[in-house]
Amino acid sequence: MNIASTFELMLAAVVLGLGIWTIAVHETYSAAVGFVAYGLLVALIWVRLDAVDVALTEAAISGGLGGVLLLGAAARLRHAELMVAEVPDRLTRVSAAVLSVMTAAALVGAVLWLPDSAPTLAPEVVANAWATSLTNPVTNVLMAFRAMDTMLEKVVLLLAIIGVWSLAPDTAWGGRPGPRHRADPNGVLVFLARLLPPAGIAIAVYILWTGANHPGGAFQGGAILAAMWLLAVMAGLTDTPAVGRRWLRLILVAGPALFLVVGLGGLWFGTAFLAYPTAQAKPLIVVIEVAMIQTIAATLGLLLTGAPERSAKP
Amino acid sequence: MSLARDMITLVAVSAGAFFFLAGTIGLLRFPDTLTRLHALTKADNLGLGLVVLGLLPQAASVRDALKLISVWLLALLAGATVSQLIARAAREARTTR
């Protein structure tokens, strides 16, 4: 047992223990904290497995944004915790346990019976990188070979936002999500909220740019931008925009709309939907990613602030 | 030259690991939130700084070295301000108890 595998075992043990604690703990606040810690540690695992793009997304989404989403839900449910919770009867609990054990056994079997050289398309992805002249294979797959999936995912994000907005009460329709945050203007929180976002924006743009040839991309950059924007909101430096505003809705549709336009252009001028001419592949992809990072940042930020609570009219 | 670089890495990373150890012992042994916070942030900032210092000689390029230093500076800024906020929350919780 060499040092490397000892370290891997330790990492796995810590993550598992943390996961079990997160599920078992009683207070929802503690569970949200455990979830964030768990997400940050799983990013370590991804780096160990040499999947750095996934590690970036894991750190950004489940480490930061997902945990805060759960925290907001826990805060809204705070009063509900005081009510007596319904405990399911014994038959339900036993059936749930049996179902969970069977699912776990199926997963274990599937992993153990994987063929020794797993079927993979990775060599072909690398071999076809000449089509876009980008060297990051993940970006190639996301933005060129399976660009249709990426475009449809952005549409799914849009549908999620519409779903969240539809929860607004009638008086707050088209209004501002979340409460108006307030903080001491000479305090520590405002200091951090003034100092960190510029660095965060620079890092987000860097991660977007470096995604062409190294791990990175629009989604991770957009998540960082959303976190920086929410930091400013939480410090009371800026208020959430009213969701009825036209410019906000334009930003939200800009990403998938541009994707669609480029795709139709491929159909009109080229060979197929979303086909890029080889010479213009990289500029087209960059333009789409710039539109997408804004859409993703706005969408993720708005998903976290929730349904409109305050009316847009003063 | 490579031996000098490896020596720096060895010494600095070991010192950083020692500070992580000191911080963790402080976390386990100190009695209340404020003292534990002190142990956590002081040791982690110094521990991370020494680890970064130890990894600088091993960096592949100047750009990587600059990125390492900026990671440490970000962690310093974040640690300083967040620990202030946590400490105030802890003091507030104690006075209203």
Place this chain on the structure above:
Amino acid sequence: MSDFLTAAVGFILAMLALGLVSILRGPGDEDRMMAAQLIGTGGIAALLLLGTVTDVPAAIDVALTLALLATFASIAFVKKGLSSLEADAPRKTEDR
């Protein structure tokens, strides 16, 4: 050298685990607020070391992301989902 650095990663992970046990056990919400901060710094150290050991320079980018997002999460935990910090203003009642 790489063996030493891998051992250092394992050591820091062990310290992380011990620190987590202590914080997550600690009574009260204020102790739990430190968890994101601890994982942020410890995770960054482990990531930087891991990046050097496995020769993945992009691990530094993950460490940058981790620094930003762990800070953001820590602040959200301190605010506890409320609209104003309980400790920030003298005796001001919170409004939601």
